[in-house]
Amino acid sequence: MDEDAVASWIDAAFAGTDRVVTDGSSFFFYDPDHLFPFATLVTTNLYDQASDLDRPGVYRLNVGVSKETWIRLFGRPTTREQAAHGLGSGTDVEHDFTALDTLMPHPVYGRMFWVSVLNPSVSTFELVKPLLADAYEREKSRVDRKAAHRTADDTAS
Numbered sequence: 001m002d003e004d005a006v007a008s009w010i011d012a013a014f015a016g017t018d019r020v021v022t023d024g025s026s027f028f029f030y031d032p033d034h035l036f037p038f039a040t041l042v043t044t045n046l047y048d049q050a051s052d053l054d055r056p057g058v059y060r061l062n063v064g065v066s067k068e069t070w071i072r073l074f075g076r077p078t079t080r081e082q083a084a085h086g087l088g089s090g091t092d093v094e095h096d097f098t099a100l101d102t103l104m105p106h107p108v109y110g111r112m113f114w115v116s117v118l119n120p121s122v123s124t125f126e127l128v129k130p131l132l133a134d135a136y137e138r139e140k141s142r143v144d145r146k147a148a149h150r151t152a153d154d155t156a157s
Contacts, residue, residue: 014133025041067113
């Protein structure tokens with residue numbers, strides 16, 4: 001799948017999503033304040049060098065998953081210091097962060113329970129869709145709770 005197809009699918013699948021494009025990369029927000037994206041499509045080495053995104057046509061889809069999902073996919077996070085092994089992947093397993101079509105911990109934000117895949121195929125994207133849906137629902141729930149608290153505080157004033 002190409003980057004445009006992935007971005008279009010995310011835009012269509014999740015109501016209220018706002019895509020912000022910066023430096024050629026897309027950040028998908030449900031939060032109207034744009035504080036935390038639930039997914040990103042990164043196309044350059046601007047944010048890290050691990051994936052070698054300067055290769056023609058290569059992009060990385062990143063998804064913020066729950067801790068439980070991350071552990072199910074990759075095992076318990078490492079106890080080693082940040083960057084001691086596999087950059088910030090959060091695992092004790094070596095990963096080839098340049099490999100295409102392979103779901104793996106994010107090379108920098110894995111410790112924060114982000115996963116990534118470079119140029120997912122249609123079949124791999126099918127595996128990622130539930131992760132995107134879960135990330136969106138968790139972010140939507142967080143934003144909706146925050147809005148409800150704000151409304152309750154305004155009513156109490």
